[in-house]
Amino acid sequence: MRLRTLLAVAAAKAALTACHLSGRPGSSLPGRAALKIDPHIIAPLAADIRRGIIVTCGTNGKTTTNNLLCSMLEAQGYRVVSNRLGANMLEGVAAAFATSAKRPLGYLFAKGPLGYLVDAKRPLGYLDADFACLEIDEASAARVLQDLRPDYMILTGLFRDQLDRYGEIDLTMKALEKAILEAPEMTLIINGDDPLTAYLAKNSAHRVVSFGVSERVANEVDEIREARFCENCGAPLRYDFYHFSQLGVYRCPSCGFCRPEIDYDASGVRLSPQLSFDVKEPGTAPVKISAPMTGFYNVYNILAVFSVLRQMNLPTDKFNEVLRSFRPQFGRGEVFHVGANGGQRVLLNLAKNPAGFGQNISAMLQDRSPKDLIIVINDNAQDGRDVSWLWDVDFDRLADETIRSITVSGLRAPDMQLRLKYVEIESDRAPDVESAIDRLLAAGCENLYVLVNYTALYEAHRYLEGMQK
Ligand SMILES: [Zn+2]
Structure with missing residues (x-):
């Protein structure tokens, strides 16, 4: 069992290094690698x-x-050990533990050979x-x-x-x-x-x-x-x-x-x-x-x-x-300052279900300054293929004098546009979130809200982060 845990920790760390080298976030692949070797790696750690x-x-x-x-x-x-990036399935939790565990060799050096042997209770895969x-x-x-x-x-x-x-x-x-x-x-x-x-x-x-x-x-x-x-x-x-x-x-x-x-x-x-x-x-x-x-x-x-x-x-x-x-993680009300002297403010928020959307609209309408809005709806597996929930959101509230324009994008942009049309709200369509953001910022928008569902979040986040730099 202990050897298994050790090997699983080593596998997770190797997978994490591979993820970093290839520029991926490495939030669940290390967990998958660890679980293959030790399906119950979480317990001892x-x-x-x-x-x-x-x-x-x-x-x-x-x-x-x-x-x-x-x-x-x-x-x-x-x-604190945590899965801050939000990888919250079994693999993500296993990754959080396994990649935080001390390297067995590092532990050996820290404790010395004698200490390493004496601390027989947890000689391997130790978590501090x-x-x-x-x-x-x-x-x-x-x-x-x-x-x-x-x-x-x-x-x-x-x-x-x-x-x-x-x-x-x-x-x-x-x-x-x-x-x-x-x-x-x-x-x-x-x-x-x-x-x-x-x-x-x-x-x-x-x-x-x-x-x-x-x-x-x-x-x-x-x-x-x-x-x-x-x-x-x-x-x-x-x-x-x-x-x-x-x-x-x-x-x-x-x-x-x-x-x-x-x-x-x-x-x-x-x-x-x-x-x-x-x-x-x-x-x-x-x-x-x-x-x-x-x-x-x-x-x-x-x-x-x-x-x-x-x-x-x-x-x-x-x-x-x-x-x-506190800086909200990854598109949970994250604010970006872009453009000349950072004078253009963009707020990115995840809105993946009716309750989340409703709350995002409420929060946005509490800001009484003029704004433009981008809504991106995808229907990839992680988003849920069924977007009928769009009909449960009170989009008529977007007919507000502070909202200057609405641009929709994403794989289900036509559905979103139809939904808005149903409450007599006009919207523009953009092929992707990048061009939607570019178009509005080029037009001088100083206050932009971007509401996206799950799989659109990473793309929007990466793009805005790049612009901010
Ligand atoms: Zn009752």
């Missing part, structure tokens, strides 16, 4: 984690939540880290959790996702239910405003901690709701109000299922010009939070991170400082 393992699941907000948590822990001086923070795809979660025993699982919320990869949200729920059963010791940290995650938590025997927003936040519009019916008995849920999608303050009039008591409650929420709110925790004074981000969903991402830090009794004194310098 995870056992080396000194202080805690936190996994993040949920259809939206995983990457931001996980990366923010990593940044918070690193700011306290901890060593305080925490592991991993985002995990719902469909892979049960398999990953067979080998990984997290202390905490954050559930950010469940929204209808790439339809033909998961089927319906019910399948995602079942997958998570199975994963949760794999790790009976972990604490669930859930978005209490989401009846779907609340139902998952209520139905488990786990310890549950919840975060949420108990007050009505102004300027939010009703969008699609995934769970209008009680998961427990099927009766329609009653809402005092919605935040967005199915999130809000709800209860079932028939069986009594209701929003849980909220442990970390945000109040005084302001969404613009940047996010600010207070978090109340029972028995302590409210903590003021402010972050240079927009979008209601980021309130939840921040609350999730705050909750888990508090649960682990870790200090939160650097919380706002870390938020101020």
Whole structure:
């Protein structure tokens, strides 16, 4: 077993070097190589984690939540293993562990031959880290959790996702239910405003901690709701109000299922010009939070991170400082400054499902300065072949005086254009995202929003990053 782990670590490292040499990101190939040799490589490496393992699941907000948590822990001086680039299937998680493990030879030199032999418990493939923070795809979660025993699982919320990869949200729920059963010791940290995650938590025997927003936040519009019916008995849920999608303050009039008591409650929420709110925790004074981000969903991402830090009794004194310098990963509200003296601002955001799109539109409309918009929709395997969800997004909200023009692109540009036409919004078409960006910047656009779905993200990101340099 130990030799196997050693060989698997070596294979992962070799694969990572090969990826770097060929200019690829190397986020899951090393994991694939390692798993071929040791299918359970995650278990022995995870056992080396000194202080805690936190996994993040949920259809939206995983990457931001996980990366923010990593940044918070690193700011306290901890060593963290994570899959920051968002490779969140089994291979990605295996890669995160295997490529972070110490090189066996390096360990030999560090400990000396005697120390190497004496430390017989973990002589090979040793991992030197305080925490592991991993985002995990719902469909892979049960398999990953067979080998990984997290202390905490954050559930950010469940929204209808790439339809033909998961089927319906019910399948995602079942997958998570199975994963949760794999790790009976972990604490669930859930978005209490989401009846779907609340139902998952209520139905488990786990310890549950919840975060949420108990007050009505102004300027939010009703969008699609995934769970209008009680998961427990099927009766329609009653809402005092919605935040967005199915999130809000709800209860079932028939069986009594209701929003849980909220442990970390945000109040005084302001969404613009940047996010600010207070978090109340029972028995302590409210903590003021402010972050240079927009979008209601980021309130939840921040609350999730705050909750888990508090649960682990870790200090939160650097919380706002870390938020101020936090750079969102790879197209999660990433801002680029391009053109002469960086005078043209481009905001790139991933929008892969109706809830994500709705939230992106809300955040964009809170910016009241004139803007142009590019929407790129692909239908590659990772995106989901079925783009019928475009009809669930309230695109009529794009008929706003601050939006000067809309350009669509991507493999399903005609569908997108038709969708806009249906709500009487004119759009231009561009052959690819690069030419769309070029065209608008050449026309003098100073405030450009680029909303893309999954496979269009890398292309757009690479292009904008190149322009910024
Ligand atoms: Zn019910």
